[in-house]
Amino acid sequence: MHSLSMKQFMVTGINDMTQLPQTTDKKLGLVIDLDTCVGCQACVISCKGWNTENYGAPLSDMDAYGANPSGTFLNRVHSFEVQPDTGGCAQTVHFPKSCLHCEDAPCVTVCPTGASYKRGEDGIVLVDEDACIGCGLCAWSCPYGARELDQAAGVMKKCTLCIDRIYNENLPEVDRVPSCVRTCPAGARHFGDFADPDSDVSKLVAERGGMDLMPEQGTKPVNKYLPPRPKDTLQEVDASAPILNPVAETPKGFLGWLDKALEAL
Amino acid sequence: MHPAPSVIFFTVFSGLGFGFLTWLGVGIPAPQGWAAFPYFFVAFAMAVGGLIASTFHLGNPKNALKAFSQWRTSWLSREAWMAVLTLSAMGIFAAANIFLNISMPPLGIIGAIMALITVYTTSMMYAQLKTVPRWNHWTTSLLFILLALGGGAILAADSLGTILFIGLAALAQIYVWDAGDKRFAKRGHSIETATGLGDMGKVRMYEAPHSGTNYLLTEMVYVIARKHAIKLRIIAFILAYIAPMLLAIISGRGFDLYILALIVHIVGILAQRWLFFAEAEHVVGLYYDKR
Numbered sequence: 001m002h003s004l005s006m007k008q009f010m011v012t013g014i015n016d017m018t019q020l021p022q023t024t025d026k027k028l029g030l031v032i033d034l035d036t037c038v039g040c041q042a043c044v045i046s047c048k049g050w051n052t053e054n055y056g057a058p059l060s061d062m063d064a065y066g067a068n069p070s071g072t073f074l075n076r077v078h079s080f081e082v083q084p085d086t087g088g089c090a091q092t093v094h095f096p097k098s099c100l101h102c103e104d105a106p107c108v109t110v111c112p113t114g115a116s117y118k119r120g121e122d123g124i125v126l127v128d129e130d131a132c133i134g135c136g137l138c139a140w141s142c143p144y145g146a147r148e149l150d151q152a153a154g155v156m157k158k159c160t161l162c163i164d165r166i167y168n169e170n171l172p173e174v175d176r177v178p179s180c181v182r183t184c185p186a187g188a189r190h191f192g193d194f195a196d197p198d199s200d201v202s203k204l205v206a207e208r209g210g211m212d213l214m215p216e217q218g219t220k221p222v223n224k225y226l227p228p229r230p231k232d233t234l235q236e237v238d239a240s241a242p243i244l245n246p247v248a249e250t251p252k253g254f255l256g257w258l259d260k261a262l263e264a265l
Numbered sequence: 266m267h268p269a270p271s272v273i274f275f276t277v278f279s280g281l282g283f284g285f286l287t288w289l290g291v292g293i294p295a296p297q298g299w300a301a302f303p304y305f306f307v308a309f310a311m312a313v314g315g316l317i318a319s320t321f322h323l324g325n326p327k328n329a330l331k332a333f334s335q336w337r338t339s340w341l342s343r344e345a346w347m348a349v350l351t352l353s354a355m356g357i358f359a360a361a362n363i364f365l366n367i368s369m370p371p372l373g374i375i376g377a378i379m380a381l382i383t384v385y386t387t388s389m390m391y392a393q394l395k396t397v398p399r400w401n402h403w404t405t406s407l408l409f410i411l412l413a414l415g416g417g418a419i420l421a422a423d424s425l426g427t428i429l430f431i432g433l434a435a436l437a438q439i440y441v442w443d444a445g446d447k448r449f450a451k452r453g454h455s456i457e458t459a460t461g462l463g464d465m466g467k468v469r470m471y472e473a474p475h476s477g478t479n480y481l482l483t484e485m486v487y488v489i490a491r492k493h494a495i496k497l498r499i500i501a502f503i504l505a506y507i508a509p510m511l512l513a514i515i516s517g518r519g520f521d522l523y524i525l526a527l528i529v530h531i532v533g534i535l536a537q538r539w540l541f542f543a544e545a546e547h548v549v550g551l552y553y554d555k556r
Contacts, residue, residue, distance in 0.1 A: 018338045034462075044474075069477050076474035078552055080456075085468040092471055093462060097552065106395065112341035113331035131331050134324020136484065137341055140266075141335075143396045145549035148480040156325030211461040215546065216453055217395055225461055 009105060018111045020104065024123035027194040028161055029101050029222035030181065033209060035229045036046045036188035039079055039094030042181035047075040047098070047159075050179035054069045054164050056129045057153035072150045074098055074159045075180055082228075093228055095190070098180070099146035099159035100213065100221035101125050107138035107147060115156070123195075124163055129155045166191070194222055230249060266397065267487045267541035274539075275319035276387060279348070280409060281379040282312025284417025286355050290377030293421050298366045305359040307420065309352070316348055340393055344386035351379040384413040391541075398452045399445040399545045408437045412534065419509055419530055423521040427513035431530075435437050435506035438537070443499060449546055449556070459551035470554035485547040486555050494544055497536055505533025 007033035051074055053058040061071035075098040083090045101118075108116045116138050118124070127138075127147075132155040139156065140146040147158045162178035165171060175182060176263050181189045192201035201224075204210065210224030251259050285308040288294075333349075335342040352416055355376040361367040385484045388409035391400040411434035418426030438529050456470075457463025509526040516522035 001550040018335045039472075052462075053319055061402075070479050073475075079468065079472035080460055080462060080468050081471035082462050082465045082468050086466075091465065093460070095460060110341065110393070112333075112335050112339040112345065113328060114335050115328075115331075131328055132325055133328045133332060134326075135322065135332075135341060137339075137390065139480070139549070141394055141396055141486065143418070143548045145481045145485075149324050149484070151480065156324075166307045213461055214454065214459050214551075216458060217548070225459065230464065244341070 018108050018114055018116060019109055020118055021120040021123075024103075024118070024120055025195070026122040027103070027222050028122045028124055028166070028192070029194055029224070030098070030161075030178070031190040031192070031204050031226060032096055032226050033188040033190070033204075033208075033226040034093050035208075036186045037077075037094040037096060037228060038180050038186050038188075039077055039092075040185065041077055042076055042183050042185060043096055043159070044073060044075055046179045046183035048073055049155075050162060050165070051160070055160070057150055057155055057157070059157060060150050060152035062151050069199055070151075072148045072157050074146075074148070074157060089231070091228060091231060096180070097144060097146070098212075098223075099125060099161075100219070100223040101159075101161065101220060103220035104218060106141040106219060110137045110141045112137070122193075124161050125158070126160055129153070129160055132156050132165075140209060140244075143214050143219065144221075161191075165199070194224075266542045266545040266547060267484050268539045269322055271318050272320035273535060273538045273542065275315045275322070276409075277315070277531070277538050278311045278318065279315030279414040279538065280384055280413045281420065281534075282308050282310070282315060283348075283351065283529070284400060284413030285382050285420040286312065286351065286417070287377040287414065288374075288417045288421040288423065290355060290358065290380065292368075292370065292373060293423055293426065295368070297362065297368070298528055301359065301362050305355075305363065307355075309359075312348070312352065332498070340386055340389040344383065344390060347383040347386045351376060351383045354379055356464065357483040361468040381410055381413065384410050396548050397545045398448040398454065398548075400541075402441075402444070402448065404437060404441050404444070408434060408441050411437055415509075416530060416534070417526050419513070422520055424513045424516060427526070428510055431506055431510050431513070435481060435502070435510075438502065438506065445544070454548050454551060456551045456554060459548065473553060481549055482553065482555075486553060487543055487548040488550075488555055494540060497540055501533045501536035501540065503533070504529045505537050508533070 015143045048059055054156065059071065059072040063069050064071070075096060078095045078097060080093045080095055081090045082093055101123055105118055108118050108125060113133055115128045117126060119126065132154065133153040134149055136149050139149060147156050150157050165179060166176050168176060177191045181191045190201050190204060192199040194202055196202060204226065205224045208226040210226055212221050213225060283326045289304060290307060320329060323329065332342055332345045336346050354372060354402065358369055358376050359368055360373045385406055388406040392405040393402050411430055415427060415430035415434045418430050456468045460468055462468050508529045512522045512526040
């Protein structure tokens with residue numbers, strides 16, 4: 001029962017044109033836990049799988065078996081290395097990135113055709129592919145690289161927060177979350193309503209200091225990222241250290257003679 | 266940003282065309298009857314040709330008419346409206362002049378103002394983008410408008426207009442290049458703010474999300490061939506600004522030197538516009554540790 005039409009889930013939004021809604025009833029989005037993500041790319045694959053075989057134009061690959069393959073993805077995992085200012089070991093941070101469903105979404109207002117819109121009831125930012133001219137201006141206006149122009153279909157593709165899963169009563173209730181959240185084996189992705197202060201996602205953000213990406217762009221992202229927890233530090237004093245200390249710093253006896261003999265050569 | 270030939274031709278030639286329409290609208294020059302035909306033909310050919318070139322940038326041009334619907338928020342939609350309205354007003358102005366020998370100065374002045382507003386809406390498609398700090402400033406629009414007036418003055422073979430507006434554009438250009446070079450850093454965008462990991466230390470890319478390229482990298486993270494930027498700036502500045510001003514000074518009201526001035530100006534502005542895109546750094550490059 002995957003072949004439900006996208007139209008069934010598109011209730012309002014179009015009438016407001018590309019003006020952003022003043023407020024949305026819900027603020028659906030994701031919390032991504034950078035402490036937990038292991039960078040396995042499962043969310044990337046499940047996102048591509050679900051979204052290529054359900055609504056709209058498939059997520060095409062170009063030159064897939066050739067020398068220079070590329071393709072359209074709605075979710076990608078970057079990996080960064082953070083070198084602490086205080087010295088010590090660098091920390092690896094796997095960093096999944098998809099549409100942040102911004103409250104002040106610049107990609108919506110720049111759209112000349114009304115294809116790009118933000119829904120008043122849940123805040124999800126969507127593209128009506130039947131109205132898209134593929135001008136790319138929405139992708140230019142997005143600081144996060146959340147939108148990719150499909151090179152086969154010529155229309156803009158982006159994360160829908162799996163709108164055809166989360167409201168889909170034909171799916172078991174446990175599956176009514178975005179594909180990336182359902183798939184994540186590490187539990188690093190959480191889906192919920194940020195307008196509800198008692199929701200799990202709101203509590204996670206409050207407890208763990210959830211942050212915005214590039215806040216200086218003024219987009220007010222709905223999706224939040226939980227910073228990695230500080231690493232444990234090795235204790236300076238080790239109980240076994242006195243036992244394991246080298247007994248002699250300079251060799252004696254035969255080894256001492258050998259050392260001197262070799263040095264004299 | 267990727268310097269696509271379609272958007273370079275669009276901005277260069279629609280700017281020149283609407284700039285020339287501005288001068289024709291205010292009656293500089295003011296040819297009458299069939300003598301006016303070649304003037305308006307050149308202006309309309311450039312303006313319309315530029316607009317047609319812009320459609321080659323579209324992935325799905327069959328929906329192009331829908332681009333008129335979102336004028337309340339979208340600069341691209343406003344640009345579409347202003348272009349059509351300006352071409353209509355100036356079309357009536359030109360037709361009345363050419364076919365009926367009737368001159369309508371008030372309509373010409375309205376058309377001239379509308380032509381400049383059209384150039385402004387074109388510039389705002391770029392100047393509105395906070396994601397491209399180099400463009401996100403009112404001087405982007407100022408330079409587009411001054412270049413339209415200056416290029417239009419060359420087409421109008423008006424020496425004072427050429428010297429004045431190409432001269433002002435040259436000054437604006439120096440500021441735009443200089444301030445543009447610094448604006449990305451000035452806005453405080455960095456890989457640390459992009460990832461939110463700055464509190465932990467210095468961030469660098471460890472592994473890219475994909476081994477090949479993608480739309481984001483080819484469209485918005487254009488880093489190749491910037492190494493010749495300084496040389497190209499000098500070439501563009503001499504051809505687009507210095508040479509046409511010198512030719513305008515020595516030509517008086519002679520016509521033939523303006524053809525040479527126009528050719529060098531167009532070559533210079535094509536180089537300037539290539540740099541406008543190629544040097545523009547999009548903040549999404551930060552997620553790839555590239556700019």
